[in-house]
Amino acid sequence: MTIRTGTRTAQRNELMWALLFIVPSLIGFIVFFAMPSVRGLLMSFTNWDLLRPAKFTGLANYIKLLSDKEFRHALRVTAYYVVLNIPLQTVIALGMAVMLDRFTKSTFIRGILILPWLLPNIIVALLWLWMLDPTLGFINQIIMSLGFERQPFLGSVTQAMPTIAGINIWRHAGYTAILLFAGLQNIPKDVYEAAAIDGADERQMFMGITLPLLRPVLIFVLVTSLIGSFQIFDTIVITTKGGPVDATRVVYWYIYEYAFVRFKMGYAATISVALFLILITITVIQMRYFKADTSDLD
Amino acid sequence: MRFRFNALAIALVLVSSMLLAACGGAAAPAAEPTAAAEPAAEATAAPAEEPAAEAPAATDAVTIRYGLWDGNQQPAYEACAAEFTKTNPNIIVKVEQAGWGDYWTSVQTGMVGGTAPDVFTNHLAKYPEFASKEQLVDIQPFVERDGVDLAQYLPGLGDLWGRDGKRYGLPKDWDTVAVVFNKDMLDKAGVTVEELNNADWNAKDGGSFGQIIKKLTIDEAGKNALDADFDKSKVVQYGFVGGGSGGAYGQTQWSHWAVSNGFKFNDGLYATKYFYDDPKLAETIQWYANLNLVEGVAPTLADVRSLGATALFTSGKAAMTTDGSWMIGSYVNDAKFVTGFARLPKGPEGRKSMFNGLADSIWVGSKHQEESWQWMKFAASPACANIVGSYGVVFPAIQSGVDAALKAYGDRKVDVSAFTAQATEANGTFLFPVTDFASEIGPIMDATMDSIMLGEKPAADALKAANDEVNALFQ
Known part of the structure; x- marks a missing residue:
């Protein structure tokens, strides 16, 4: 969109208004994002232990990181979570969005879908922690009444991570569905009508129209949920604290452990910077690969 | 409406803000590392050199914040605090309790943020770290000044809280x-x-x-x-x-x-x-x-x-x-x-x-170190030990307090001799492994x-x- 400008004063006027609107969020960005980020970066070159003055240690933390087996383990565990979480969540959300778009206009149902996402993470994690409790949990009561064996869920090395992924899929699928639904609403209905006249069935319409035209929104959803997924932390704090053993010691928990259990703030910052670089790389690749800034609607 | 945003730019901003905000979140409350550590350094220096200089009694009442994690012991120490204020009307002790996990988080962040309690219950697995990070007042000069008799405590308990001639706590209780x-x-x-x-x-x-x-x-x-x-x-x-x-x-x-x-x-x-x-x-x-x-x-x-x-x-x-x-x-x-x-x-x-045993420690950031010491000394004295013992929740570090505890348990018809016999048996105990x-x-x-x-x-x-x-x- 281009703006036709009348006079220079009008232009200056507009700039002033623009700045006025930008400033509040800019201040927020600088105070809460930019400054802590720079500080975090600086911290990663020190041995700060939270209580004593920091000493500059150069690249020592980064060198340590390169040979840190636990860090690599944390990355693997995180990747495992992302792989469990993202595909299933996206597919479920897409299914729900398509159904919303095609079969109902009910805002009530949309409201219900988004409800789990409106609950605070901590509450969701606590609820599931109780429901999945190996001895007293509601879910195990059902499993046992059906004649199966009790499951440890979060208490088992193999089941813990899939369980956490499940909890977060439950929480986020509805919200993701609403985002995708908004994208679906932008696809002109006449395209579908034309396809219907040509005799396309639901599946063909989905593959040939819905998916391609939804791409920019889908990419946006994928990128944000992927980043969110890498940042899995609160559910783990409540449910497993990185355990059992180290089965759910994801990168964020590892950072937290270094910062607030081992008091190695400097090294914790180093891991954060490394994670930041990894995520930026993934995002750029994703963007390039899916050409997210163009739409087939143009 | 069309999707014409520059997705790459938006995504980059998103990634950087989400991610760095998260790691910055850790950094933000911490503020200036040096600033946080400075009062600590000054504070340690003061009592070590000249504890007597801080001795003159304040005329206005001073409130000391006292932290502990065991809710079962809170009533006992509140009773001690009330007794303490009777003889020290210018010092009021405010008891603050939080469960084990939250307790240590709040003590640690409190040290960084300047809001840690003046006196707090310390643990052998925790204190060496606080000591090496210069967060605890060395009370040895106070102990010497006031002639606190370390022999009044059950054998072994006092030594656990000292290192290289410095002392970071007076024993309050023990357990087996x-x-x-x-x-x-x-x-x-x-x-x-x-x-x-x-x-x-x-x-x-x-x-x-x-x-x-x-x-x-x-x-x-x-x-x-x-x-x-x-x-x-x-x-x-x-x-x-x-x-x-x-x-x-x-x-x-x-x-x-x-x-x-x-x-x-x-x-x-x-x-x-x-x-x-x-x-x-x-x-x-x-x-x-x-x-x-x-x-x-x-x-x-x-x-x-x-x-x-x-x-x-x-x-x-x-x-x-x-x-x-x-x-x-x-x-x-x-x-x-x-x-x-x-x-x-x-x-x-x-x-x-x-x-194992617990002791109180004084945080270097306390603005009332003399008053804190007075309270700490009282909490580890026979007077408080007898009060705590009478509640029958822990065994105090002083024998008369143990007797009070045994009486309290006896009144409730609870036989706790399995614990006391273990403590008094020759070679019946080993100490908590205190290291860096x-x-x-x-x-x-x-x-x-x-x-x-x-x-x-x-x-x-x-x-x-x-x-x-x-x-x-x-x-």
Whole structure:
């Protein structure tokens, strides 16, 4: 969109208004994002232990990181979570969005879908922690009444991570569905009508129209949920604290452990910077690969 | 509306803001590292050089914030605080309580943010780190100035809080470990308390204590674990429940088994080498893990994690456990059956319990260090020990307080001699292993012990690897 400008004063006027609107969020960005980020970066070159003055240690933390087996383990565990979480969540959300778009206009149902996402993470994690409790949990009561064996869920090395992924899929699928639904609403209905006249069935319409035209929104959803997924932390704090053993010691928990259990703030910052670089790389690749800034609607 | 945004730019901003905000979140409250540490440095210098200079009594009432984590002890220390203010009308003590986990988080962040309590209950696993980070007031000059008699405390307790001529706490209480049993279950299985008190134990087959555990484990068909037809997948009553994997110290979980088997943690106060690779520890931990993994006479680690061993015991799911003396009240009050306390079984090296104690410390950031010292001195004095003892929640570090506690337990018809006999028996106790790097040893040993308890790794291999990792911290 281009703006036709009348006079220079009008232009200056507009700039002033623009700045006025930008400033509040800019201040927020600088105070809460930019400054802590720079500080975090600086911290990663020190041995700060939270209580004593920091000493500059150069690249020592980064060198340590390169040979840190636990860090690599944390990355693997995180990747495992992302792989469990993202595909299933996206597919479920897409299914729900398509159904919303095609079969109902009910805002009530949309409201219900988004409800789990409106609950605070901590509450969701606590609820599931109780429901999945190996001895007293509601879910195990059902499993046992059906004649199966009790499951440890979060208490088992193999089941813990899939369980956490499940909890977060439950929480986020509805919200993701609403985002995708908004994208679906932008696809002109006449395209579908034309396809219907040509005799396309639901599946063909989905593959040939819905998916391609939804791409920019889908990419946006994928990128944000992927980043969110890498940042899995609160559910783990409540449910497993990185355990059992180290089965759910994801990168964020590892950072937290270094910062607030081992008091190695400097090294914790180093891991954060490394994670930041990894995520930026993934995002750029994703963007390039899916050409997210163009739409087939143009 | 069309999607024409520059997605790449938006995504980049998103990534950087989401991610860096998260790691910055850690940084933000911390503020200036140097600024936070400065008052600390000044504060340490002051009392060390000239404690007397701060002595003149303030005319206005000063409020001292006092932190503790054990809610059961709060009423006792509030009573002490009231007594203290009677003789020191210018000092008011405000008692603040938070559960173990939150407590340490708030103390630590409080030290950074300048809001830590003036005086706080300290733990042997925590204080060396605070001391080395210059967060604790060295009270040795105060002790010398006021002539505090360190001999009034039970032997060994005072020394735990000193290092290189400096002192960071005065002992308040002590604890030992004993066997907790469900008397009804014992009776039903025909096991006498006498039998339990005289039981022996070894890491190979559990000794007669192992037999008692089996006798007390009962499956759905009513068969106990000594029966050939016992079905370990259908247990309705476990003979024993351990308090989890126990991490680096296993204070109430495995330390008594391991040390009575000849294991020692290290060579004493501030040692720089651990012996977690000792085969004697490995066989002990394997026995402990196998109670569940192989024999099925104890619940899984997941079950213990979910409810806690204490709850499993008090809800009648297990016949016995081992726990510390500070938990006596909880067992007696929470269980709907008769609970008793028996001696630890006699291991190859005798009966051994960890002997641990708490003390108060003064935070260097306190603006009222003299007043804090006055309170701390009172909290570790016979006057307060007698008050705390009379509440019957812990054993105070001074003998007259212990007598008061014994009387309180006696009035409630609770026999706690299993704990006191352990404390007074020759070579009956070993001290909590105090060393540097506790906060780093913790996560290593937690994961290691969990992996053994869950049957992921054999004890010998896991402990060998963990020991290397732990000892590397000291190099």
